[in-house]
Amino acid sequence: MNASSDAVIRVRLDKWLWAARFFKTRAQAKKAIISGKILVDGVRIKPSREITQGVILSIGKANQVWEVLVEDLSAQRGSAPAAQSLYTETPESLEQRELARLQRKSWHNSHGARPTSRERRQAILYRQKLRSGAGENFDGPD
Numbered sequence: 390m391n392a393s394s395d396a397v398i399r400v401r402l403d404k405w406l407w408a409a410r411f412f413k414t415r416a417q418a419k420k421a422i423i424s425g426k427i428l429v430d431g432v433r434i435k436p437s438r439e440i441t442q443g444v445i446l447s448i449g450k451a452n453q454v455w456e457v458l459v460e461d462l463s464a465q466r467g468s469a470p471a472a473q474s475l476y477t478e479t480p481e482s483l484e485q486r487e488l489a490r491l492q493r494k495s496w497h498n499s500h501g502a503r504p505t506s507r508e509r510r511q512a513i514l515y516r517q518k519l520r521s522g523a524g525e526n527f528d529g530p531d
Contacts, residue, residue, distance in 0.1 A: 398462050399440065399462070400439060400464050401438070401439055402427070402429065402434065402436060403415050403436040403437070405459070405462060405463070406418040406421075406422075406427065407466060408463045408464060408466045409463075409473075409475045410473075412450075422434070422435070426449040426450065428446070429444055429445075430444055431445075440462070441459070441462070442459055443458070443459060444458075444459050445457070445458055445459075445479070446459060446476075452489075453486055453489065454485065454486075455478060455482055455486070457478050457482070458477045458478075460474070460476055461474060461475045462475070
């Protein structure tokens with residue numbers, strides 16, 4: 390029996406995130422892992438932890454959350470199409486990100502690009518009341 394044929398291939402999580410182009414550098418990937426923005430099967434882990442095929446990663450970045458299934462492993466950064474072949478995004482994740490995109494788009498269409506002076510004053514007043522604890526009975530700006 391050949392030991393290498395039975396061995397499971399593993400790659401460090403920070404290397405895989407870099408190779409899959411979720412982060413530009415391994416240092417950025419490591420920082421995200423340490424801060425808890427990356428979960429492996431719902432659990433916080435260390436950057437040096439080795440992952441295998443079939444694990445589900447939850448990747449929080451730029452106010453979005455990706456849930457991806459690791460399809461292939463690579464410790465080398467390649468082209469974007471090669472990086473996208475390393476994972477498959479879950480249908481729930483795709484749906485959530487699309488819903489968030491539509492909500493952001495609809496807010497900009499209904500509120501315009503910038504708030505008026507009155508809207509800005511109301512927003513400041515609302516945030517102040519929330520911070521002071523009066524936000525429980527406060528209905529919000531007019």
